[in-house]
């Protein structure tokens with residue numbers, strides 16, 4: 190998916206011709222121009238696919254928040270990713286993201302205990318080591334591919350937190366990249382459907398083996414890590430089944446690996462494109478980093494779309510939606526809504542009142558938001574300690590995905606202080 194600052198000036202928008210379901214449109218088209226058009230002229234937009242499936246799109250901030258915010262009106266239990274359109278979700282009721290309250294709250298409360306900002310305070314040194322390792326190739330002053338390298342960064346944090354051995358991290362990074370963007374040539378093995386099937390099979394098998402292994406060693410006491418926590422915690426009044434443990438390991442890993450890299454590379458790209466903002470950030474990093482992190486999240490909005498199904502007939506965005514209809518929400522659009530953000534296409538490292546919804550909204554608000562925020566804060570802290578600027582050294586390559594907005598390649602040169 191393309192991370193663009195603003196709609197390409199002068200490009201005509203024909204909503205009937207633009208295909209929000211086409212990953213190539215998000216890689217090389219101009220979704221920001223289409224979203225701006227839809228926000229203004231068609232805030233409830235219907236798209237029919239050649240095979241007859243169809244979905245509504247909502248693009249305004251308030252409408253996106255309403256759909257994400259109320260599970261009684263819009264359920265996640267039939268799948269929450271647009272590419273699943275029309276196929277029921279086998280993880281429904283078992284995996285956090287595809288479960289509605291009240292079961293969702295039973296699962297989320299104990300899971301959350303391990304990933305609050307307070308629980309993660311002890312992890313800051315570990316995160317700093319991961320960030321230092323990530324930035325190491327930049328120190329020699331040559332060009333390096335920040336987007337490609339960023340793919341491994343969240344794994345080194347989430348992998349340690351979950352307690353999976355380092356020797357397996359590269360495989361897990363590859364499988365989660367395949368699951369998140371099966372249409373991208375970089376990750377594709379055969380058809381997108383085959384790519385997704387392989388990615389799911391490998392990841393589920395992997396976590397099933399982790400669970401079996403830990404059960405064998407259970408005499409040694411429960412592991413302190415996140416997988417150990419999932420295996421011993423109670424949700425409601427019972428422990429999780431092995432299937433629930435495995436689904437939620439997958440969800441945590443995908444949540445971390447599919448998104449974090451793109452906010453890192455996308456924010457550095459934005460800084461390289463806005464030298465005045467770069468100067469502000471490099472001039473007083475301590476003062477700027479908190480708002481830079483939030484603006485980077487708004488700007489990149491890596492989790493770009495989500496899916497819900499209407500539970501009952503309702504009015505939405507000035508139109509009528511019937512029970513059972515599929516509704517896609519476009520987070521990248523909501524985060525550029527001129528009704529909420531002053532001058533939304535300006536990348537402003539000091540933006541205040543930044544109410545972006547890059548981490549979602551409502552019951553499914555990102556479980557990993559505290560971890561992601563610590564990672565970005567530490568990353569920009571280390572970055573501006575070592576470097577005063579970033580410039581692109583070759584073309585950016587955008588991810589081919591309807592679900593994730595991101596970059597697969599971004600060669601840069603970073604000048605030392």
Ligand code: HEM
Pocket residue numbers: 257265269285286287297304343347440441442443444445446448449452490491492495546547548549550552553554555556557558560561
């Ligand atoms: C830039 C980084 C990240 C972004 C932009 C992001 C975005 C999101 C969004 C928008 C949702 C809502 C999904 C929905 O409404 O259906 C979500 C949920 C979730 N995220 Fe993240 N995420 C990020 C990092 C992480 C990390 C680091 C983790 C793991 C530690 C994680 C784990 C999860 C989980 C488990 C959920 C499901 C929560 C629930 O259903 O209650 N995410 N994320």
